[in-house]
Structures are given as C-alpha cells and as structure tokens.
C-alpha cells in the first residue's frame with residue numbers, strides 16, 4: 001500500500017481558492033498512491049485564529065467539494081486534512097474529511113482535543129466527541145488531529161476499534177518539534193500501528209510550523225521524514241506488518257484493564 005503525505009506550505013497571503021487548486025494538483029500528481037494525506041487546517045492556517053470565523057465553511061463547502069473532486073480525479077483514498085466547519089447551529093469545528101477513490105465521503109472526524117488552553121482554538125471551536133476509524137481495503141485508519149497526539153487514551157480506543165494505521169494531520173509549531181517526533185514514534189510503538197503524521201510548512205498566525213512530517217512503522221522505525229519546507233513523502237507500507245508485529249511481540253495482549261484507582 002503506497003501512502004503519500006503532502007506537507008503543504010501554508011501562507012496566509014495565498015488566497016484560499018489558490019490553496020485549493022494547489023492542494024488538488026498535488027493530490028492528482030499522486031495518482032500512483034493508494035492513500036494521500038493532507039495536513040490540519042491547511043485552507044486557513046492552524047494558528048490564523050482571527051480568520052477562522054470568516055473562513056468557516058458549511059460541511060459540504062468548497063474544501064469538501066475540491067477534495068472530493070481531487071480524490072476522484074486521482075482515484076485515491078484521500079485524507080483531506082481538516083478545515084474550519086461551521087455547523088448548522090453556528091458552532092465551529094476542526095473537521096477532517098476522508099474520501100474514497102470515487103470521491104464519495106468515507107468518514108469525517110471533529111478534533112476532540114482543542115489546542116490553546118484558554119485561547120485560540122480552545123475557545124473558538126467546539127470539541128468533537130466521537131473517535132473515528134475508517135476501513136480501507138488493506139488497512140483500517142484511526143483518525144486524530146494534531147494536539148490529539150498528546151492523548152494516548154484516544155489512540156488506544158482507536159486500536160480497540162480496529163485501527164492499524166493512525167493518521168494525524170497537524171499544524172504543529174516548530175518550537176515543539178521534538179515533542180512531535182517523539183510522540184509520533186511513541187504512538188506507533190505503543191499501539192503497534194503505522195503512524196502517518198502530516199504537518200504544514202511556513203508560518204501562520206505568527207507561529208512557525210515544524211514541518212517534519214513523518215511515517216513510522218509498527219516497530220517504531222521511521223520510514224520517511226520531511227524537512228521544514230513543502231515536501232511530499234511517498235512510502236510503501238506493508239499492511240501485514242501490523243498483524244505480524246502484534247503477533248511476534250504481543251504486548252497489546254498483556255494490557256491490564258480496570259485496575260482500582262490508587
């Protein structure tokens with residue numbers, strides 16, 4: 001199974017429709033891949049908080065339409081990263097979309113852990129409340145977004161629901177790049193799963209982005225890692241490696257659940 005991560009350069013000066021066209025072209029260029037992944041909030045900029053309300057889209061808005069078309073044109077499974085969704089009740093969400101190769105929506109996921117403590121996304125957006133897995137022909141995806149990476153219990157729930165490949169679009173800041181790289185590997189090792197962690201390049205909202213998108217295998221080996229600039233990583237994954245790792249080193253089987261509180 002061939003996966004491509006598109007580490008897009010997100011520049012607030014670039015009009016959103018140009019970003020849609022550019023991202024769509026990059027997806028179309030990856031027609032030889034089975035799965036293509038885009039980062040978090042690339043149509044807006046993960047830290048461009050002041051634009052969230054203006055740039056919010058209905059669920060089936062321009063990002064949904066452009067990415068459905070791109071998935072269909074390329075004939076790939078497309079994790080289209082996330083956009084700012086305005087729900088019918090007016091609440092904003094950080095919403096990811098996954099399309100099948102015929103352009104149909106396969107799944108959507110509203111980011112559960114909002115970043116910013118008492119600022120930014122944490123106050124501007126509503127929280128999702130539903131973990132999401134997506135069965136593909138060769139693997140099952142578990143969806144998470146950026147700050148979610150810090151919460152291992154979410155990933156355990158995804159694994160319990162059958163996830164084998166954890167897909168994490170992000171707009172992770174350069175200042176905490178070491179955490180990004182460490183946590184991506186940790187989630188792969190502890191969950192014996194592939195991790196596809198796709199960030200952005202550039203600076204938005206005054207926050208320099210880490211880039212350094214990474215693909216990690218179920219044994220924790222880094223298969224590919226991007227630099228800080230726009231870049232596409234393409235990696236061949238062996239879906240059977242997840243079951244093999246879990247069988248050869250069955251740590252997940254040894255979990256002890258329901259211990260009493262100390």
Ligand SMILES: O=C(O)CCC(=O)C(=O)O
Pocket residue numbers: 046114115145146147148150171172173176179
């Ligand atoms: O956890 C972090 O350090 C970064 C998280 C973040 O930037 C986000 O979720 O948008």
